[in-house]
Amino acid sequence: MSDRDNTPERTFLFGPFRLSTAKRTLFDGDGVVRLGSKAIEILIALVERAGELVSKRELVEIAWPDTFVVEANLTVQVAALRRALGEDDTANQYIVNSPGRGYRFVAPIRVLGEGRAAVDEPTSPPAHNLPAQLTRLVGRAEALRSVERKLTDERLVSIVGPPGVGKTSLSLRMAETMLPQFRHGVWLIDLVSITEASLIPSVIASALPLDVRSSDMPSGIDAALRYKNLLLIFDNCEHLIEGVAAAIGELLRCAGEIKVLTTSREPLRIEGEQIFRLPPLAVPPLAAIVSPKDVLAYPAVQLFVERAAAIVNDFELTDADAAFAAQICRGLDGNPLAIEVAAARIDTFGVKGLVGRIETGVELLADARRGTPARHRTIAAALEWSYQLLSVGERHVLRCLGVFGGSFTLDAAISVIPAVGEIDTASILADLVCKSLVSVEIGSDGARFRLLEIAKAFVLAKLIEKSERTELTLRLASCLVEMLRKDADGPDRVKTLRDAVQELDNVRGILNWAFSPGGRAEAGVALAAAAVPVWLENSLLTECIAWTTKAIDALGPAVADERSELILKAAFGLAVMFTEGMTARSREALNRSLELAGQLGDRRWELRARLGLVLFNHRRGDFRSALADTKRIEALVAEADEPVASAMMKSVKSASLFFRAEYPEALKLAREAHEYLRTHTIASQIGRWGMNHSVYAQCVMARGYWSLGRFDRTVRACISAQSEAEETGNPTSICQALSWCGVSLFLILEDLDRAAGAIRKFKQVACDNNFQSYVFASIGFEGRLLFLRGEIEPAERLLREALSKLSGAQYENVSIPFLGRLAELLAADGRPEEGLLASTECLERTRATDALWLLPDSLRIHGDVLAALGGANSSAAELHLREAMDVSRRQGALGWELRSADSLARFLAAQHRCEEASALLEGTVGKFVEGFETVPFRRAKTLLAELRQTAPAERRHPSPRATL
Numbered sequence: 001m002s003d004r005d006n007t008p009e010r011t012f013l014f015g016p017f018r019l020s021t022a023k024r025t026l027f028d029g030d031g032v033v034r035l036g037s038k039a040i041e042i043l044i045a046l047v048e049r050a051g052e053l054v055s056k057r058e059l060v061e062i063a064w065p066d067t068f069v070v071e072a073n074l075t076v077q078v079a080a081l082r083r084a085l086g087e088d089d090t091a092n093q094y095i096v097n098s099p100g101r102g103y104r105f106v107a108p109i110r111v112l113g114e115g116r117a118a119v120d121e122p123t124s125p126p127a128h129n130l131p132a133q134l135t136r137l138v139g140r141a142e143a144l145r146s147v148e149r150k151l152t153d154e155r156l157v158s159i160v161g162p163p164g165v166g167k168t169s170l171s172l173r174m175a176e177t178m179l180p181q182f183r184h185g186v187w188l189i190d191l192v193s194i195t196e197a198s199l200i201p202s203v204i205a206s207a208l209p210l211d212v213r214s215s216d217m218p219s220g221i222d223a224a225l226r227y228k229n230l231l232l233i234f235d236n237c238e239h240l241i242e243g244v245a246a247a248i249g250e251l252l253r254c255a256g257e258i259k260v261l262t263t264s265r266e267p268l269r270i271e272g273e274q275i276f277r278l279p280p281l282a283v284p285p286l287a288a289i290v291s292p293k294d295v296l297a298y299p300a301v302q303l304f305v306e307r308a309a310a311i312v313n314d315f316e317l318t319d320a321d322a323a324f325a326a327q328i329c330r331g332l333d334g335n336p337l338a339i340e341v342a343a344a345r346i347d348t349f350g351v352k353g354l355v356g357r358i359e360t361g362v363e364l365l366a367d368a369r370r371g372t373p374a375r376h377r378t379i380a381a382a383l384e385w386s387y388q389l390l391s392v393g394e395r396h397v398l399r400c401l402g403v404f405g406g407s408f409t410l411d412a413a414i415s416v417i418p419a420v421g422e423i424d425t426a427s428i429l430a431d432l433v434c435k436s437l438v439s440v441e442i443g444s445d446g447a448r449f450r451l452l453e454i455a456k457a458f459v460l461a462k463l464i465e466k467s468e469r470t471e472l473t474l475r476l477a478s479c480l481v482e483m484l485r486k487d488a489d490g491p492d493r494v495k496t497l498r499d500a501v502q503e504l505d506n507v508r509g510i511l512n513w514a515f516s517p518g519g520r521a522e523a524g525v526a527l528a529a530a531a532v533p534v535w536l537e538n539s540l541l542t543e544c545i546a547w548t549t550k551a552i553d554a555l556g557p558a559v560a561d562e563r564s565e566l567i568l569k570a571a572f573g574l575a576v577m578f579t580e581g582m583t584a585r586s587r588e589a590l591n592r593s594l595e596l597a598g599q600l601g602d603r604r605w606e607l608r609a610r611l612g613l614v615l616f617n618h619r620r621g622d623f624r625s626a627l628a629d630t631k632r633i634e635a636l637v638a639e640a641d642e643p644v645a646s647a648m649m650k651s652v653k654s655a656s657l658f659f660r661a662e663y664p665e666a667l668k669l670a671r672e673a674h675e676y677l678r679t680h681t682i683a684s685q686i687g688r689w690g691m692n693h694s695v696y697a698q699c700v701m702a703r704g705y706w707s708l709g710r711f712d713r714t715v716r717a718c719i720s721a722q723s724e725a726e727e728t729g730n731p732t733s734i735c736q737a738l739s740w741c742g743v744s745l746f747l748i749l750e751d752l753d754r755a756a757g758a759i760r761k762f763k764q765v766a767c768d769n770n771f772q773s774y775v776f777a778s779i780g781f782e783g784r785l786l787f788l789r790g791e792i793e794p795a796e797r798l799l800r801e802a803l804s805k806l807s808g809a810q811y812e813n814v815s816i817p818f819l820g821r822l823a824e825l826l827a828a829d830g831r832p833e834e835g836l837l838a839s840t841e842c843l844e845r846t847r848a849t850d851a852l853w854l855l856p857d858s859l860r861i862h863g864d865v866l867a868a869l870g871g872a873n874s875s876a877a878e879l880h881l882r883e884a885m886d887v888s889r890r891q892g893a894l895g896w897e898l899r900s901a902d903s904l905a906r907f908l909a910a911q912h913r914c915e916e917a918s919a920l921l922e923g924t925v926g927k928f929v930e931g932f933e934t935v936p937f938r939r940a941k942t943l944l945a946e947l948r949q950t951a952p953a954e955r956r957h958p959s960p961r962a963t964l
Contacts, residue, residue: 012047013110014094016176017085019047026084028136038063039081042074046095046105055102078103083306086136127185127230129207130175137173138306138336139281139299140166147174150274151231151259155252158237158262161278162436162452163382164337167263170278171233174261182259184230192236197243204232204247218247222254229257237264238435239389245270265386266435277436280334280452284326292317300329303336307343308351321351331358333452338379383458386437395462396420397428398437402459403472406505407441407450415479416472448502469513470520477510477523484530497537504540507531511547521554522561529564532571539731541575542770548572566596566605574612578732581773581809582620590616607636607645614652619773621812621849623659630656647676651693654700658707659813661852661891667704673697678724692733695725699740706745707853709894711931714749718742722758731769738762739774739814743781747788748895750935755785776805780818787825796825816845816854820861832869839865856896859884860903872910881907885920897924902940909947918947 009022018027024040026033035043041063046054060074078095085094094107137144147170150157159167175186189207191200201217210224232251237244245268248260252272262268267275281300295301296317304325309315317325328351332338342354349357387395400417401408414425429449432438440449451459463469480503487496507527514524528551535544548568555565573589580586590612597606610633617626630653637649654670657663677694702717718741725737742758759781766774780802786795799822806815819842826835839862845851846858863880870877881904888897901924908917921944931937 011112013112014047014107015085019043021048031135033084035081035084039077039084042077043081046103047109050105050107050109053098053102053104059102084136127209128175128179129188130172130186131188135310136306137166137169138303140170140173143170143276143278144174144177147261147276148177150276151178151261154272154274155258156248156260156262156268156270156272157274157276158264158267159276159278160264160267160436162265162280162335162439162455163386164335164379164454165278165280165436166336167278168235169336171235171261171263175231175233178231182230184228186231186233188233188235190235191240191244195239197240197246200240200243200247208232218250222250225251225255225258227257228255230259232258232260234260234262237262237268238266238386241266241268244268265437281329281336281339283329283334286330291319292322295322295326298326298329300332300334300336300339301325304329304339304343307340308346311344311347315346317351324351324355327355328358331355331453333454335379335452335454337382338454341379379454380458383455386435387458387462390435393420393423394428394431396423397425398432399459399462399466399468400472401432401438401449401451402456402461402463403469403476403509404451404456404506405509407448407502408506409446409448412476412479412483413449416475418471418475445499473510473513474520474523476506477514477520477527480507480510481526481530484527484534488530488533497533500534501538504531504534507534511550515550515554525551525554525561525564525568529561529567532567536571536574537730539733539769541579541732544571544575545579548575562596562600563602566593566600566602569593569596570605570609570612573616577612577616577619578774579770579772581776581806581811582616583810587613587616603636603639604645607633607648610636611648611652614656618652618655618659619813620810621816621845621851623656623850623852626652627656627660643676644680647673647680648693651677651697651700654697658700658703659851659853661707661855661893663704663707663892666700667708670697670700670704674701692725692728692730692736695721695728695733695737698724699737702741702745703853706748706895707891707893709898709928709931711749711895711928711934711937713930714745715751718745731765731771734765735762735769735771735774738765739777743778744817747781747784748936750788752785752788755781759785773806773809773811776802776809777811777814780806780814780821784818784821787821787828792825792829796822796829799825812845812849813851813854816842816849816851817857819845820854820858823861823865827865827868832865835865836869852891856884856888856891856893856900859887860896860900863907864903867907867910872907878904878907894924894927898928898936898940901925902936902943905943905947909950914947914950918944921947 009020011021012019016028017033019025020027021044024037024044026035026040026043042059045059045062056071056074060071063074063077078097082095094105096104096106098104147157147159151174159171161167172188175188179186187208189204191203194200194203201221204221205217208225210221234244234248241264244262244264248262248268249270251258252260267273281303282298283300284295284298296305301317305315305317328342329339332342342358345354345357387398390398397413397417401413403416404412410426410429413429417425419425429438433440433449437455438449438451440447460469463472483503484500484507487500510527511524513519514521514527528547532544532548535541535547548571551568552565552572555561555568569589570593573586573593576583576586576589590609594606594609594613597603597609610629614626614629614633617623617629630649633649633652637645650669650673654666654668654673657666657669674694674697677697698717698721702714702721705711705713705717721737721740722734722742725733728734738758738761743755743762746752746755746758759778762781763775763778765771766778779798783795783798783802786792786798799818803815803818803822806818819838823835823839823842826832826838839858843858843862846854859880863877863884866874866877866880881900884900885897885904888894888900901921905917905921908914908920921940925937925940925944928937
């Protein structure tokens with residue numbers, strides 16, 4: 001027999017647990033703690049040697065005798081054991097890890113065995129009538145401490161919260177921990193079974209070990225408790241709140257050593273009451289969750305997983321299900337009862353299946369367990385209990401609140417809820433907050449109210465049952481349209497449009513109803529048009545496309561609203577342009593909005609539509625059309641006589657001039673636009689103009705500085721543009737600043753660390769917001785970075801992927817430069833024939849689009865590829881490199897001239913024409929007044945020094961080519 005077989009059978013007591021070595025079972029009170037066979041063997045081994053370090057090797061041999069397993073198995077079992085014991089950062093610790101060595105059981109224990117009690121075993125059980133708690137209380141360590149502090153200092157504490165939040169469970173666990181503090185015990189008085197306040201004394205008397213002989217039962221109870229030191233828990237007080245308040249008040253006055261803990265959905269509101277509002281369990285945020293470890297940091301998910309494991313053997317949260325579990329817990333607002341009831345269906349629907357079922361409403365959440373009160377078998381039953389306790393007026397207001405899809409203001413509630421008799425909506429709303437049926441959040445801009453998701457589904461069902469939904473929904477739609485229009489046209493519209501994000505849940509609820517069978521499409525069209533500035537200002541472009549598409553589809557004979565169509569088409573065109581690219585449907589929508597603006601004689605909306613078309617043409621590479629539209633905008637601005645419109649015009653015109661390589665004038669206009677828009681931040685809002693023109697102007701400035709060879713100013717402008725964009729928090733602006741400046745210019749300047757950081761940020765923001773054209777661009781920029789780092793193979797793959805995807809997006813002013821970068825890579829990799837195809841296409845498309853800003857570099861790249869293909873004697877290569885120099889000089893583009901001079905000098909040096917190369921390069925380098933520490937300038941200086949050293953030797957030994 002093994003040593004373990006010879007060990008006497010004993011029972012160990014620690015904390016609330018009882019461990020039987022005979023039964024190989026752990027008890028928590030009267031309930032069995034679910035543990036696997038390996039975990040129980042490990043626990044017994046640790047407890048039997050409490051205080052000693054038990055090595056990992058010993059534990060592995062005990063749990064897996066005659067079997068080889070890796071140490072990770074032990075780690076997993078100990079982690080499961082700790083969860084079962086309720087260990088966390090705030091709770092008592094039972095098992096301590098000695099890193100690399102083993103584990104030690106550190107909690108105090110008592111031992112029962114061989115027929116005798118432990119010396120510290122109580123001679124009589126503590127006095128109480130508390131039911132055994134069969135499940136662990138999850139995520140309530142801080143709440144327990146808060147209630148204990150209040151109860152230690154005060155005599156009356158009320159745990160208040162909405163249905164199903166766990167008030168009873170918390171009070172019972174609190175009662176268990178405080179048993180030793182009361183000489184005469186802890187007693188539960190459950191009021192759920194009575195409906196008359198007159199019966200309260202009888203319930204108290206029957207719950208306590210009292211012999212009340214008086215015919216006046218309340219007086220008899222007071223007399224019996226006068227000198228008792230005990231804790232009374234009054235559970236479920238809400239339906240008898242006034243009677244309970246009176247009874248407790250009298251008890252506290254007559255018996256000076258008793259304390260009272262109550263649970264209710266509203267406070268008692270009597271003297272001396274300390275209120276603890278029990279919040280829902282914390283849930284994972286909407287941000288992307290990548291693993292079970294992430295979501296299991298939140299108590300709501302811990303509870304869901306623990307209860308699911310009680311239903312399905314060996315249940316574990318997988319990577320695939322982690323996000324779904326988080327979504328379930330968010331959808332149930334972290335309500336413990338709702339989570340437990342949902343987890344009870346895990347065996348039927350699975351984690352993923354539960355998500356869709358819960359979204360359909362509370363009907364799903366019927367608990368199959370028996371032995372629980374009927375009102376706790378479904379969350380709907382718990383809510384029905386609360387609903388029936390309300391007055392007629394309170395039911396009316398609560399029911400009407402079901403029309404709100406999200407949080408709402410008091411003014412909105414008053415506007416939407418129709419007056420019935422003498423009902424005071426504001427007062428009733430305050431009462432519903434006290435009754436824990438409505439939550440309130442107090443912010444800097446005032447209070448916002450909301451229904452919990454489960455309560456919202458319940459009252460909406462009541463609203464539909466009463467046939468009140470349509471009227472209330474139309475009232476809310478009208479209220480939202482008026483509110484959003486004021487936000488868009490008000491004096492502080494940037495702030496109000498950003499704050500209006502809080503209304504979008506309400507907007508979505510209305511739009512879902514309006515565009516569904518039986519809804520009112522005309523209400524949806526009007527609301528979608530009113531919400532357009534909010535979607536654009538907050539870069540919710542994917543959502544903007546989805547709703548404007550539905551609204552546009554709903555336009556027809558029944559809904560003939562040209563102004564709404566104008567707004568919807570303009571928003572749709574802009575949103576598609578930034579997400580999908582310069583597609584036909586984006587152009588058609590912008591053209592239609594322009595046509596409607598002309599028909600309606602609306603000069604402001606015509607200006608907005610034309611600004612959108614200019615942006616479209618810039619990105620599409622149609623610079624001639626962009627310049628023509630810019631001239632039309634100038635005429636509109638002159639008529640509008642609006643300073644902000646003038647600044648916008650200067651912003652887009654500066655970009656048009658930049659693309660035409662008219663750099664000094666482009667810089668002048670960009671500075672003027674940025675100066676005005678930066679000091680008049682209200683003007684640069686996206687919701688009204690489709691983009692942040694202050695950032696746009698600064699991007700033109702940065703590009704212009706580089707073109708003119710002002711490299712230090714280029715860096716400062718790039719950093720400033722990115723900083724300004726991030727200050728706005730607007731994803732579109734951030735991507736714009738990074739694409740035009742932070743990524744592309746840092747790559748050109750070969751500041752690889754800054755470029756890498758900018759690419760990471762650019763890609764993250766683009767992906768998070770589904771800006772497809774920017775995502776494709778980020779792939780190409782990443783490829784260019786890898787090439788500059790010498791990683792040819794992955795660089796080529798990424799550049800080709802970017803070009804393929806940008807082709808569909810028709811993002812020409814990004815894809816054309818990437819063609820040139822691919823040509824450079826292929827030539828550097830010894831494949832000039834392939835490079836020539838790319839450089840030829842790059843140059844042809846540059847000329848076809850009249851992209852003069854790219855012409856010097858396209859010529860230079862083509863010349864370099866020709867040189868790689870034809871060698872040092874390629875006249876075609878020299879011709880293109882000299883043309884690149886000439887074009888750069890005519891444009892005053894010193895930045896491009898430096899790159900062209902570097903290439904041409906190297907080409908001439910390869911022909912042993914170093915003196916000529918030196919003179920040529922020196923002429924360009926000498927024009928610089930800044931940027932001396934940048935990589936391109938330092939490389940040119942190094943090359944110049946090498947050429948100067950080589951030139952005298954060439955004069956002594958001229959090559960045949962040099963003497964021609």
